[in-house]
Amino acid sequence: AQTVTQSQPEMSVQEAETVTLSCTYDTSESDYYLFWYKQPPSRQMILVIRQEAYKQQNATENRFSVNFQKAAKSFSLKISDSQLGDAAMYFCAYRSGSNYQLIWGAGTKLIIKP
Amino acid sequence: NAGVTQTPKFQVLKTGQSMTLQCAQDMNHEYMSWYRQDPGMGLRLIHYSVGAGITDQGEVPNGYNVSRSTTEDFPLRLLSAAPSQTSVYFCASSYFSGSYEQYFGPGTRLTVT
Numbered sequence: 012a013q014t015v016t017q018s019q020p021e022m023s024v025q026e027a028e029t030v031t032l033s034c035t036y037d038t039s040e041s042d043y044y045l046f047w048y049k050q051p052p053s054r055q056m057i058l059v060i061r062q063e064a065y066k067q068q069n070a071t072e073n074r075f076s077v078n079f080q081k082a083a084k085s086f087s088l089k090i091s092d093s094q095l096g097d098a099a100m101y102f103c104a105y106r107s108g109s110n111y112q113l114i115w116g117a118g119t120k121l122i123i124k125p
Numbered sequence: 126n127a128g129v130t131q132t133p134k135f136q137v138l139k140t141g142q143s144m145t146l147q148c149a150q151d152m153n154h155e156y157m158s159w160y161r162q163d164p165g166m167g168l169r170l171i172h173y174s175v176g177a178g179i180t181d182q183g184e185v186p187n188g189y190n191v192s193r194s195t196t197e198d199f200p201l202r203l204l205s206a207a208p209s210q211t212s213v214y215f216c217a218s219s220y221f222s223g224s225y226e227q228y229f230g231p232g233t234r235l236t237v238t
Contacts, residue, residue: 020165044225046226053231054213054231054232054234055229055231056215056217056229056232058226058227061226102167102168104167106225111156111158111173111175111219111221111225112158112170112173112183113168113170113227115167115168115169116167117165117166117167118167
């Protein structure tokens with residue numbers, strides 16, 4: 012069975028600096044998708060970035076980028092120029108290409124220091 | 126587009142009571158699902174549906190029922206509430222094609238006393 016592990020329960024970063032959140036996953040499949048979701052105090056789950064396993068290029072969305080290491084089964088999220096609005100829980104999630112269910116990590120709480 | 130809507134936002138139940146959490150989406154998504162979120166844990170799948178009339182169990186289905194009579198609606202029923210069902214519940218939906226991004230409702234915070 013697939014698993015997703017986020018080893019950092021909490022991270023903090025100074026405003027305007029860069030922070031990297033870690034995620035590892037375990038799968039024997041070759042076709043899958045990886046996601047980072049953000050959950051601010053409002054509780055709403057918001058998609059931050061997605062990565063298709065067949066794509067070698069790392070996904071980027073404005074200040075958010077990933078480091079996708081397929082062989083190492085690692086999918087870290089880098090947030091550049093951190094802003095106070097980035098404070099939230101961040102969840103890593105895996106989805107098989109043959110199954111529509113998302114497998115979730117336990118989350119990392121990101122604190123932004125002004 | 127309203128996206129995914131959930132009602133109610135908050136609910137308090139007594140042990141043994143039943144209730145239905147409502148979920149609706151207006152994006153014509155085939156796939157819909159219910160999750161529960163507990164402190165220190167990621168989301169856990171309760172039930173899901175791949176189309177009208179088709180539902181299946183997820184990781185933690187006990188104590189919950191679902192049905193899907195239309196593409197838009199996917200209600201979650203708590204049959205006899207227990208304190209262990211105190212949680213935040215999310216409904217989500219997605220297309221089958223593409224990267225399968227799931228769109229989430231705002232969640233329902235349920236407390237069972």
